[in-house]
Structures are given as structure tokens and as C-alpha cells.
Amino acid sequence: MVDPLSFFIRGNLLMALVMIYFFCLDFGGYSMSKYLGIDLGTANVLIDVKGEGIVLNEPSVVAINTKNDDVVAVGQDAYQMVGRTPANIKAVRPLKDGVIADFNITEKMLQYFIDKLNVRSRFSKPTIMICAPTNVTPVEQKSIIEAAEQAGGGKVYLQFEPKVAAVGAGLDIFKPQGNMVIDIGGGTSDIAVLSMGDVVTSRSLRFAGDKMTSAIQAYVKSNHSLIIGERTAEQIKIEIGSALEADDKVTFSASGIDIVTGLPKEITVNEKEIEDALHDGVLQIVDAAKGVLEQTPPELSADIIDRGIMLTGGGSLLKNLDKLLAEQLEVPVLMTESPLDSVALGTGILLENIEKHKKY
Known part of the structure; x- marks a missing residue:
């Protein structure tokens, strides 16, 4: 005959062992948590999962029922509704000019995308690296970090877009040499000269893909x-x-x-x-790039003449933009292989080395 007390103790012990097993499997001392790189763009959100590459690329659009503020659709499904919704459904872009215009909707959008990837667990939250334009204010930086945290992130790192785009384009920005990148996204065009892992001089202007449209x-x-x-x-x-x-x-x-x-x-x-329609706006990018070059130290300028300027971002796909920039700046201009993915790819590379380079 089985002693009821012994059976109870053995049963609880077994349950405890099972719970510990799953805790270790799921949590792993936090080392098992996912690392996400997020390109929070005005036009699109791209997410890179460490070790897996870019796993999500969807429009930064959310469809809202104006009667009760319920989310009707997010991403590609919401984008299909732009200009085609009844009066009570509104398709909105929660980001404008590269920064958050509507915090609550941005949080809901990020939460939807993170949940879609199934990277959260009971015991761990994903570590996130998220990007912002170089002219973002401290208040805007805080709102971006808070949005990522509220959407389910654990530790959140914030990086500047041209720096991450340069890394994603294959530039080694951590050497003592000048690298120049022009990243033309949906909301902002970010222009920067980088050396030894940091921004030396930069400009950010709010003429980019959306303003072209x-x-x-x-x-x-x-x-x-x-x-x-x-x-x-x-x-x-x-x-x-x-x-x-x-x-x-x-x-x-x-x-x-x-x-x-x-x-x-x-x-x-x-x-x-x-x-003709785009002429004045494109000249704004040219003038901003000239301004950055004028502020660049001579030694780094010499490096840029030798190495050229890297063009990234979806807006850089405008036909012959690289030729126009090369003519106006009198410096070689190169197009990265994956201009749409450069920022997301850069977050993935930086996250791969996050333990090695704490300064990220």
C-alpha cells in the first residue's frame, strides 16, 4: 500500500523538477532570450532576429476603428486599406518624419509584430536594438525606448540610423578612418561621417521617400x-x-x-x-551632404574621397540619384547591395557583437 504522504511529496517534487527543467530551457539564465534589431521606419518596420536574419518587413500602417479605437489591422493588411476605408475605419501611419507621432498606436503596432514573431516567453523578454534619426530629441529618444519596452522588450538599446545603416552596408566604421553614408528612408534623410564607431558630423532633414510622394x-x-x-x-x-x-x-x-x-x-x-516635381527636394539632400562635407576634418575628407559615399535606404533607389550626388559633390557615390534592408541588417550585425562591444 502506497503511503499517501510519500506519494504527495514525490508528486510535488516531480512537478518542481519539471518546472525547473522548463525554466532552464526557456530562460537559460537569460542567455536564451531573443535579440531583435528593429528598423522602426516611417514607411516600413523591419525586424532582424539574431541568428535568423530579417524575419519581418511590413508597412508602418495601423487601421483603427474610430468608434471604439480598436485595432482592425496592422502592417500589410492595413496598408491595403489606405484610401479604401469607410468613415469609421482610419488607416494611419503612427510615425512621421522618422519619429513617433502617436505613441499608443506605435506601441500597439510593435506589440503586434513582436507577438507575431513569438519571441517572448514566461521567463524572458527579447533584447531590442531600435534606431532613430540623428536629430532626434531626448524626449523623442525616450518615447521610442518606452514604446519598445511597453511592446514587450526587455533591455532596449537605441542607435542612430546612419551608423547602423553604414554597418549594414558593409562599412567598417570602427577603424580610425572616415566613412560617409547617406541614408534616405521614408521620413528622414540622414547624412553622417563616421569614424572609430561614432558619428563625427551629421545632418538629418525631413525630406525623404514620403515627401517625394x-x-x-x-x-x-x-x-x-x-x-x-x-x-x-x-x-x-x-x-x-x-x-x-x-x-x-x-x-x-x-x-x-x-x-x-x-x-x-x-x-x-x-x-x-x-x-521636375522632385528637383527641389533632391537638391535639399545635395545641400545637406555638402554641409556635412564642409564640417568634416581634412584627414577624414581624404578618406571619403578615396572610399566614396555609401548610399542606403529605400529613397536611394530613385533613378540616377547616385549620379546626381556624385556630380554635385565631386566624390564617388556607391549604392549598397540591399538599400532597403541596410538598417535592419546593421542591427543584426551589432547585436551579434553586443557582448563584445558594450558601447553599442
């Missing part, structure tokens, strides 16, 4: 009396956008609302028109 919308409205949506303008930018040597024989058919009649209408725009 807005400029195209404004041009079409002014010159063709047609109101086109954000997605149509973005498609024009991708298909026939150009910074230099545009061909007026390359065209795009765009549909919208005629300002005069209020009726649907289709017009044709050409590459030369879009170059």
Missing part, C-alpha cells in the same frame, strides 16, 4: 488638375521617378479625381515631369 501628388494636382492618392503617387515614384537624365518618352497612366468636374479621370505623366 507628396511632391508628386502636388505636381499632378497643380499641372494636371488631378487629385491622386498616396499609393498612386508612390507607384509613379517607383516606376518613373528620376533625379537626373529623365526621358520624356517614359510614361505612366494615373487615375484620380478631376478638380474641375469632380469626376474620375486618367492622365499620362512622363519621367521628365516627375524629375
